[in-house]
Every structure is written in C-alpha cells, then in structure tokens.
Amino acid sequence: MSQSDALFEAAQRLIPGGVNSPVRAFRAVGGKPFFVARAEGARIWDVDGRSYLDFLGSWGPLILGHAPAAVVEAVSEAARRGTSYGAPTASEVEIAEVISRALPSIEMLRLVSSGTEAAMSAIRLARGATGRDAIVKFEGCYHGHADSLLVKAGSGGATFSLPDSAGVPPSLAALTVTLPFNDLEAVRRTFDARGSEIAAVIVEPVAGNMGVVPPAPGFLGGLRELTTRHGALLIFDEVITGFRVAYGGAQSLYGVRPDLTCLGKIIGGGLPVGAYGGRRDLMTHVSPLGGVYQAGTLSGNPLAVAAGLATLRALQDPSAYRRLEALGARLQAGLEGAAREAGVPLTVNRVGSMLTGFFTGGAVTDFASAKPSDTARYAKFFHAMLARGVFLAASQFEAAFVSLAHSEADIDSAAQAARQALGAA
Ligand code: KE4
Numbered sequence: 001m002s003q004s005d006a007l008f009e010a011a012q013r014l015i016p017g018g019v020n021s022p023v024r025a026f027r028a029v030g031g032k033p034f035f036v037a038r039a040e041g042a043r044i045w046d047v048d049g050r051s052y053l054d055f056l057g058s059w060g061p062l063i064l065g066h067a068p069a070a071v072v073e074a075v076s077e078a079a080r081r082g083t084s085y086g087a088p089t090a091s092e093v094e095i096a097e098v099i100s101r102a103l104p105s106i107e108m109l110r111l112v113s114s115g116t117e118a119a120m121s122a123i124r125l126a127r128g129a130t131g132r133d134a135i136v137k138f139e140g141c142y143h144g145h146a147d148s149l150l151v152k153a154g155s156g157g158a159t160f161s162l163p164d165s166a167g168v169p170p171s172l173a174a175l176t177v178t179l180p181f182n183d184l185e186a187v188r189r190t191f192d193a194r195g196s197e198i199a200a201v202i203v204e205p206v207a208g209n210m211g212v213v214p215p216a217p218g219f220l221g222g223l224r225e226l227t228t229r230h231g232a233l234l235i236f237d238e239v240i241t242g243f244r245v246a247y248g249g250a251q252s253l254y255g256v257r258p259d260l261t262c263l264g265k266i267i268g269g270g271l272p273v274g275a276y277g278g279r280r281d282l283m284t285h286v287s288p289l290g291g292v293y294q295a296g297t298l299s300g301n302p303l304a305v306a307a308g309l310a311t312l313r314a315l316q317d318p319s320a321y322r323r324l325e326a327l328g329a330r331l332q333a334g335l336e337g338a339a340r341e342a343g344v345p346l347t348v349n350r351v352g353s354m355l356t357g358f359f360t361g362g363a364v365t366d367f368a369s370a371k372p373s374d375t376a377r378y379a380k381f382f383h384a385m386l387a388r389g390v391f392l393a394a395s396q397f398e399a400a401f402v403s404l405a406h407s408e409a410d411i412d413s414a415a416q417a418a419r420q421a422l423g424a425a
Helices: 003-014 069-080 090-102 115-130 184-197 219-230 249-254 302-314 320-342 375-387 408-421
Strands: 036-040 043-046 051-054 108-112 134-138 176-179 198-203 233-237 260-263 274-278 347-351 354-358
Touching: 051 408, 069 302, 090 108, 090 274, 090 302, 108 115, 115 134, 115 198, 115 233, 115 260, 115 274, 134 184, 176 184, 184 198, 184 219, 198 219, 219 233, 219 249, 233 249, 249 260, 320 347, 320 354, 320 408, 375 408
Parallel strands: 134 176, 134 198, 198 233, 233 260
Antiparallel strands: 036 043, 043 051, 108 274, 260 274, 347 354
16 A cells, blocks of 8 residues: 555544545545655655656645745744744735735735635625625635635526535525626626625636636626626635736736735745735724724734745746746647647636646636536546646646746646647657
8 A cells, every 4th residue: 555545544534535625635536645745846746755747836826836945944034933923023014015015906904824714804894894795706716615605606697696515504695696707797787686785796807716717808897897886896816816827916917906805825935824905995994993803813924924925025026927927838838739639629728827728629718618628538637647747736627837946848748748648649
C-alpha cells in the first residue's frame, strides 16, 4: 500500500471524506487523493516521492508558485515576533493601503480569514446598509459556504432559490434569486419585478467555479447600471480574480466599479486571509462604527498578512502580468493543439493565467453550456495527466492556474503530456 493510501485510510477515520475541503477528495474524478509531502516553485511532491507540475496552485492563491523565498522569509521573520496578538499591527495598515491603492473602489476594508467570511460579511453589510433582504447571485458562481449563498435556482426563472445544501433553511434560501450568468435580460426582469427588495447582486466578474467563464461584453456594465438604477449594491467576488487577472483585479480589466469587493486567496499568499471592502459610506456601517456586526479572532493575522504583503509586493513588478498572460496563452495553445490533433472536442476558456478546458464542442458562456461537458472524459484526462506528472483541478468545473514559477519548458511539458493523455501522441 502506498503512503498516500495509508494516510487516506487513517484520515477517513477522523475527517469527513479524509479531507478538510470536499473537492480535495477526488470524488468528481474518481480515485484517491495523493497526500502532499512538500512543494517548491511549480512543483509538488507526494509522500511516495512522486512529483507533479502543479497547475492547481492551491485553487488560486499561489500566483508566485510554492514557497517563494520572499514569502517564506516574511512569514518566518513575522513568526519570530509572535504569531497572533488580538491587537492591531502596522502590517494590517500597510496591506490595507496596498489593496486600496490597487483597487481604488475599495476606500475602506476589513480583513477576515477566508473568502467565505468575506462574501458572508459583504452580504450582511449590503442587507444592513440598504435595509433590504433579497440577494441576486448567478448559477455556477460560488462565493463560499455561507447559508445565503448555498442555494440553487428555483423552478422557473426569477423565482427565489432552493437550498443547495442540507441545513440551509428554505426560508433563507428563498431570499436569494439565482439567475443564469451573462443573462442581463434575466437580471433586468428580476429588477423590474422585485427591484425594491434587492439588497445586492453578487457576481464573480470572471467566473471560476463553473470552470472559467468570462463576462459577456456589456454584462458587468449592465449589472452596474441596473443596480445603481434600483438602489441595490453591486458586489464583485474577486476572491479568485483579485490580483489574478490584473493587479487591479477584474474591475480594472473590465472598467466596472463595484460598491463592494470580496478578496481572498492571493492576498494571503497561501495563508488564511480574506477581505471585504468598498465605498466608505457603506463600510462605516461595519462594527464598531455601525450596526453591522462582524468579527474574527485571527482577522489580520500577522503571519498571514506578512505572506500576503510579500506576494502583493512581488506582483507590483510591471512585467509580472505580461509574463502570466504569455504563459497562460502558451498553455491554452498547447491544450487546444493537443485536442485538435487527437480529434477531441475541447473548449478552452481563459482570462490571463486562469483557464479551463471543457470537454465539449460548443462555446461555454454560462453554467447551462458548461454542464454538458463530458465529465467522464475529464476524469480520464485528469488521471492520465497525473500519471504523466501534471496536477490539474480535480473537477471539470474548476480553474487551472499558471504561476510566475512556471517556465516555458513546464508549459510545453504539460502540453506534451496532454497530447499523450488525449491519444494524440
Ligand atoms: P474560501 O472560504 O474557500 O477561502 O473562499 C470561498 C470562495 C469565495 N469566492 C470564490 C470566487 C471562490 O472561488 C471561493 C473558493 N474557491 C474554491 C474552489 N474554486 C476553493 C477550493 C475549496 O473549496 O476547497
């Protein structure tokens, strides 16, 4: 028995599914997860000594790759001064300044410890600031596991949603409307019918959680216009896209200014950090200034902030995003070429260094067009790539990520592995 299998057996006795986050259990692709021994740069090693080129990057945070020297040094140095104080530190002011300068829509922000906390808090703030209860989200977009966001489209258009998890009260789910991503007409109809009840629209400006789906031209601008007209707030969930698709996030790439933004992943550099922020007149509703309560023992944790600051500083290098774009484009071309040679239908959606290869022939512009993807084919591809030393997301409906630690040779190796995995070589 491999070390990974032995660890997985032990883990399953104590941890649901043997993992601390469901998607790590490989349920969507079959097989058993490998257990990680260490990682460095673009590579990750399992406990049985096998190594893989890593295109998961911990689901997004590791835009610099694994264990970048600047991050390791910053965290080590911070740890020597203590790991948590429950009292404010200079580094929290510094990262707030860095984030606010990068995303000017964020005039004020609060650090939390996960993307879930960021989205949950932004929703509560939107409800508290507007005095309204209804929320609009989009099918296939994921904003963490807060009750109001674990919902699925109800039957028939703009009716309110149903719980998408046991334990979510139908009465709470009913306060969320779930609409098709990129369908501005559906949003318009919903506002015409219920505009005065809607506190906010929350959207991944580039969807990553149905696989990568870019916004249709005019979609984000249309959301901005509709929410403003009806007195609702526009929340961009940039937990993935923040500092990923551009230093200023998707809001800088598409030129649409949200009222509130959720951040996570990259701003923690691989340690637990989330943030929500936006218009000052909204953020002043947050405790202790206003009546919207939110708190956290480890919010702004000095080690996590040190990792985040070191990461954001590295991304201030103007060549960083040109390189991420070039590497992302190279990987997309490699995957498309492999599929073409093998005669396999593959639609690759990409924004910068985040991309998804959907095993379908048609365009993928929302969850309805993503769902017909051949998930069995993806599972086979995932394991064939793993066997060739390439680690992708363990689900068709997730994103792959390229980091600044990947070389052109790494990208070409992955493309060659894809040609073999798809039977083209
Ligand atoms: P966390 O609570 O997992 O830090 O963030 C929740 C979240 C919020 N918003 C967006 C757009 C997100 O993508 C996420 C989390 N992403 C998932 C996978 N795409 C994290 C992986 C996991 O659940 O283990």
